[in-house]
Amino acid sequence: MNVVALVLNAGLRDLSRNRWIVAYTLCFFGIAEGLFWFGGTGPQVLLSLLNLVLLVLPLVALVFGTIHVYASREFVELLLAQPVPRRQLFAGLYLGLALPLAGAFVVGAGIPFAVHARQGASLGGVAALLTAGVGLSLAFAAIATWIALQTDDRLKGVGIALATWLAATVVYDGLVLGAAAVFGDYPLERPLLGLMLANPVDVARVLVLTQLDVSALMGYTGALFQHTFGTVLGTGVAATALVAWCVVPLGLAERLFRRRDF
Amino acid sequence: MRNAVMRRAVLTALLSLAAASTARATDLTVGPGARFATITAALAAAQPGDRVLVRAGTYREATLVVRTPRLTVQGDGWPVLDGQGAREVLVIAADDVTVRGLVLTNTGVSSLEDRAGIRARDARNCVIERNRLRDNLWGIYLQRATDCIVRDNDIVAHGAKQTESGNGIHLWYSSGARVERNHIRGHRDGIYFEFSTLGVTRDNVSEQSQRYGMHFMFSDSCRYERNIFRDNNSGVAVMYSRGVVIHDNRFERSWGSAAYGLLLKDIMGGEISDNVFSRNSTGLFVEGSSRLDVRGNEFTQNGWAAKVLADADQNRFTANRFAGNAFDVTTNSSSANSTFDGNWWDEYKGYDLNRDGVGDVAFHPVRLFALVVEQHPAALLLLRSPLVSILDAAERVLPVLTPEALVDKHPLMRPPR
Amino acid sequence: MITLQTIRKRFGALDVLQDVSLALRSSAVTALVGPNGSGKTTLIKIVLGLTRADQGTLHVGGQPADEAGDYRRAIGYMPQAAHFPVNLRVGDVLDLVAQLRPGETVDDDLARAYDMAALKDKFVGTLSGGTKQKVNAVIAFMFRPSLLILDEPTAGLDPLSSNVLKEKVRAVRAEGRTVLVTSHIMTELESLADDVAFLCDGRLRYAGSIADLLRTTDERSLEEAVAALMRAERAEPRYAAPEVDGVREAPRWLVPGAEGAV
Numbered sequence: 001m002n003v004v005a006l007v008l009n010a011g012l013r014d015l016s017r018n019r020w021i022v023a024y025t026l027c028f029f030g031i032a033e034g035l036f037w038f039g040g041t042g043p044q045v046l047l048s049l050l051n052l053v054l055l056v057l058p059l060v061a062l063v064f065g066t067i068h069v070y071a072s073r074e075f076v077e078l079l080l081a082q083p084v085p086r087r088q089l090f091a092g093l094y095l096g097l098a099l100p101l102a103g104a105f106v107v108g109a110g111i112p113f114a115v116h117a118r119q120g121a122s123l124g125g126v127a128a129l130l131t132a133g134v135g136l137s138l139a140f141a142a143i144a145t146w147i148a149l150q151t152d153d154r155l156k157g158v159g160i161a162l163a164t165w166l167a168a169t170v171v172y173d174g175l176v177l178g179a180a181a182v183f184g185d186y187p188l189e190r191p192l193l194g195l196m197l198a199n200p201v202d203v204a205r206v207l208v209l210t211q212l213d214v215s216a217l218m219g220y221t222g223a224l225f226q227h228t229f230g231t232v233l234g235t236g237v238a239a240t241a242l243v244a245w246c247v248v249p250l251g252l253a254e255r256l257f258r259r260r261d262f
Numbered sequence: 263m264r265n266a267v268m269r270r271a272v273l274t275a276l277l278s279l280a281a282a283s284t285a286r287a288t289d290l291t292v293g294p295g296a297r298f299a300t301i302t303a304a305l306a307a308a309q310p311g312d313r314v315l316v317r318a319g320t321y322r323e324a325t326l327v328v329r330t331p332r333l334t335v336q337g338d339g340w341p342v343l344d345g346q347g348a349r350e351v352l353v354i355a356a357d358d359v360t361v362r363g364l365v366l367t368n369t370g371v372s373s374l375e376d377r378a379g380i381r382a383r384d385a386r387n388c389v390i391e392r393n394r395l396r397d398n399l400w401g402i403y404l405q406r407a408t409d410c411i412v413r414d415n416d417i418v419a420h421g422a423k424q425t426e427s428g429n430g431i432h433l434w435y436s437s438g439a440r441v442e443r444n445h446i447r448g449h450r451d452g453i454y455f456e457f458s459t460l461g462v463t464r465d466n467v468s469e470q471s472q473r474y475g476m477h478f479m480f481s482d483s484c485r486y487e488r489n490i491f492r493d494n495n496s497g498v499a500v501m502y503s504r505g506v507v508i509h510d511n512r513f514e515r516s517w518g519s520a521a522y523g524l525l526l527k528d529i530m531g532g533e534i535s536d537n538v539f540s541r542n543s544t545g546l547f548v549e550g551s552s553r554l555d556v557r558g559n560e561f562t563q564n565g566w567a568a569k570v571l572a573d574a575d576q577n578r579f580t581a582n583r584f585a586g587n588a589f590d591v592t593t594n595s596s597s598a599n600s601t602f603d604g605n606w607w608d609e610y611k612g613y614d615l616n617r618d619g620v621g622d623v624a625f626h627p628v629r630l631f632a633l634v635v636e637q638h639p640a641a642l643l644l645l646r647s648p649l650v651s652i653l654d655a656a657e658r659v660l661p662v663l664t665p666e667a668l669v670d671k672h673p674l675m676r677p678p679r
Numbered sequence: 680m681i682t683l684q685t686i687r688k689r690f691g692a693l694d695v696l697q698d699v700s701l702a703l704r705s706s707a708v709t710a711l712v713g714p715n716g717s718g719k720t721t722l723i724k725i726v727l728g729l730t731r732a733d734q735g736t737l738h739v740g741g742q743p744a745d746e747a748g749d750y751r752r753a754i755g756y757m758p759q760a761a762h763f764p765v766n767l768r769v770g771d772v773l774d775l776v777a778q779l780r781p782g783e784t785v786d787d788d789l790a791r792a793y794d795m796a797a798l799k800d801k802f803v804g805t806l807s808g809g810t811k812q813k814v815n816a817v818i819a820f821m822f823r824p825s826l827l828i829l830d831e832p833t834a835g836l837d838p839l840s841s842n843v844l845k846e847k848v849r850a851v852r853a854e855g856r857t858v859l860v861t862s863h864i865m866t867e868l869e870s871l872a873d874d875v876a877f878l879c880d881g882r883l884r885y886a887g888s889i890a891d892l893l894r895t896t897d898e899r900s901l902e903e904a905v906a907a908l909m910r911a912e913r914a915e916p917r918y919a920a921p922e923v924d925g926v927r928e929a930p931r932w933l934v935p936g937a938e939g940a941v
Contacts, residue, residue, distance in 0.1 A: 003779060006775055006778050006779060007775070009775075010764065010767060010771060010772075010775045011764075013766070013767055013771055014764035014765075014766045014767050015766070016766075017766035018766055041586075043563070043586060044586060044608070047646070050646060051646070051648065051651055054646075054647070054648050055648045072764065073762075074758065074760065074761075074762035075762050075763055075764060077729055077758060078756070078758055078762075078776075078818070079779070080727070080728070080729050081727045081728075081729065081751060081754065081756040081758075082748075082751060082776060082779045082780060083748050083749055083750070083751040083752040083779075083780060084748060084779055085747050085748060086748070169648050169649075170648060170649045170652065173644050173647045173648070173649035173650070174649055176641075176643070176644060177634070177641055177644055177649065180638045180640045180641040180643075180644075181634070181637075181638050181641070184637070184638045184640070188640040189640050189643075192640050192643050193643065196643055201647075201648075202647070205646060205647060206643075209645060209646060261690075261724070261729065261730035261731060262724065262729040262730060
């Protein structure tokens with residue numbers, strides 16, 4: 001077996017027994033199941049979960065991710081002392097963090113939809129939600145890894161992770177809303193669509209909305225939105241943006257991992 | 263009142279005439295090997311009360327004009343009357359004429375004349391039923407035709423552009439019409455009423471219209487019920503009329519910049535009851551209308567369930583169901599002149615301590631974000647952003663910007679019905 | 680045979696290592712000593728490739744240290760403190776390291792002496808500090824690398840286990856391999872080591888046999904000898920060199936260059 005698979009395998013074994021990851025899985029399962037239980041229809045449950053996904057997934061990936069990278073520091077040094085290339089070691093370590101995070105979400109949120117398949121959630125909607133959740137997990141795990149490798153001070157690192165979360169989930173949209181209000185007289189739609197792609201949380205939201213809320217996308221903005229993101233091409237653009245949000249921080253983190261001193 | 267009395271008198275007279283004439287009625291058969299080779303010849307020979315029976319086959323003749331009263335033109339085995347892309351197909355220009363069982367097709371496009379598959383012109387009591395209309399510029403055109411019945415027709419236009427297409431069923435100064443059980447697809451407006459009062463439209467299906475599934479202008483005291491309007495480009499528009507009853511219809515899947523399940527503009531007095539508005543960009547759009555009783559409707563999965571502009575007043579929304587809409591209610595001003603009372607809202611999170619089925623806390627159906635979007639449409643891109651949820655929650659706790667008066671003081675705990 | 684030549688490392692404004700040249704003999708145990716912050720850990724990390732020197736070269740077994748880290752096949756490393764992922768079983772950890780180094784000659788002496796078979800199914804999180812240190816030692820001695828780097832190896836071990844480890848070190852030495860060991864217990868080093876390398880403020884101040892050091896310093900034990908060296912570095916009178924033009928020369932018996940290496 002190659003180094004990536006070996007290190008990934010160890011990471012999966014470790015985190016699949018991690019109580020926080022288990023709690024996280026159960027939490028999603030409980031909430032989704034509870035929403036169905038209290039009479040939610042498929043589309044309603046999807047929308048409620050979307051809010052949760054946009055807020056909680058980045059938070060958990062960032063905070064758990066940075067703490068996990070810090071906690072594995074000594075073990076990583078032991079592995080680095082073995083005759084293995086850093087590049088492969090990094091890939092294994094990252095995947096060993098990101099896949100359990102994504103998997104916990106997919107299992108926790110996915111099973112209730114499979115069980116309640118007849119309650120009217122569209123396959124496209126569920127697929128979009130799961131894709132968005134996986135994308136957010138992978139992207140923010142990469143960002144968390146980067147933060148933890150960048151900052152040796154653990155407290156500072158977790159602080160940066162929290163600040164990043166706040167910026168991505170709330171502050172960024174606040175600035176966009178402000179821009180929409182201040183520059184309301186100008187044709188803003190296209191620049192704003194561009195800004196949506198520049199934030200992984202917005203990309204994930206857009207990806208799900210194009211599958212869920214088509215009728216809500218109204219007026220000129222809605223038409224343009226639908227025109228831009230509702231097509232196969234647009235969904236592809238959004239998905240590509242989400243992939244870019246995984247790849248770019250991951251590339252930065254990998255570069256740092258290869259070059260830095262431990 | 264005088265009008266109605268007159269009409270009844272005329273009707274009685276006609277009925278007695280019809281009874282008197284049936285005894286002498288004869289069938290004039292048209293078709294290969296039959297007595298008449300052309301429909302034109304049969305129509306020329308027909309006497310009032312006769313029946314022209316058209317056998318299967320394709321007939322390419324000059325525009326057919328029925329000038330004989332009490333005549334029935336009936337197809338046997340779906341004969342095809344082909345306008346050859348050049349002319350109107352059939353014109354009813356006498357009273358009490360019935361046309362049934364024909365296939366009318368291919369009027370062709372003209373920018374000079376409104377060619378129709380069947381036109382009733384200055385006629386009374388015509389019956390147009392069980393016909394198939396295919397690829398005509400206009401389908402069935404009632405022009406100053408009074409008390410006519412248009413039913414069970416199947417009207418389809420394929421692929422024409424809006425500028426090259428007329429309406430499926432078009433009424434102009436034609437009062438007292440009954441339009442029932444027709445299926446219209448792909449015309450500019452599926453059903454169009456203009457200056458046509460006292461009409462009844464029910465059980466029709468109008469879909470994929472290039473503009474409106476149904477379009478009413480200046481047509482007072484009409485009833486529309488049990489119709490299905492779906493996938494129409496701009497939905498349904500009812501304008502400049504009084505005393506309209508819209509009951510038990512379905513308005514579905516009208517999407518786009520200016521698409522409405524039902525657009526009401528300058529309607530004075532009327533009832534909008536027990537309809538379903540589902541998956542429209544805007545379910546119900548009310549502009550400049552007053553004294554509407556909006557009751558028992560279901561609004562689901564719309565972008566805006568109900569958009570009520572500030573120039574609409576004294577409209578009452580009661581016992582409606584709102585579920586799964588991006589926005590339940592929005593308006594363009596902070597003053598509200600319409601009332602909401604005793605509706606069911608899926609977003610309502612209040613409680614009912616005395617268990618009378620009515621929530622103890624009032625519900626404000628207008629979200630802050632809906633107002634923001636109304637003023638800054640580009641902000642719609644933030645729909646369902648966590649930030650927006652936070653803003654809406656804050657506004658609900660401490661309303662400062664949303665209209666104070668637009669409130670449901672008696673929100674229902676369970677959906678009505 | 681390990682050779683370090685003119686190794687220099689700066690962290691920011693701090694010179695951690697300055698022109699350190701050192702050769703480690705085969706069939707010998709070299710004790711790396713020096714006060715806290717003298718650069719011992721950095722030196723070890725440079726040998727392992729965890730940290731990169733700003734300048735200088737490193738040869739392990741005649742082979743230059745490479746980026747890919749293949750030269751680390753020649754190294755077994757026992758870090759100061761053992762931190763393994765708490766949700767892995769001891770067997771998982773041992774298997775991981777074993778599989779990361781395929782094709783190497785296995786040495787299961789220590790694994791048997793510490794009875795790893797009995798611990799195999801225990802979770803790391805349930806182990807005592809001493810037991811974790813045993814696992815740590817087993818990993819370092821799992822193969823037959825030509826160089827063993829042991830950072831405070833007996834810390835936390837009970838006397839019996841400690842003894843087993845020391846015997847293993849002697850056996851390795853007898854096989855002609857090289858051992859670099861740090862410890863704060865000088866008596867332990869004295870009983871184990873042949874040579875000593877003394878680092879102070881990032882400079883190598885002594886490298887040579889323990890016997891020579893005792894003779895030069897006229898001390899009876901390694902502990903006293905090292906203390907004497909440290910006092911000398913702090914300009915305490917007994918070993919202070921005469922000042923020449925206001926600059927104090929290094930004591931002559933301190934060996935600053937590679938030419939003085941054993």
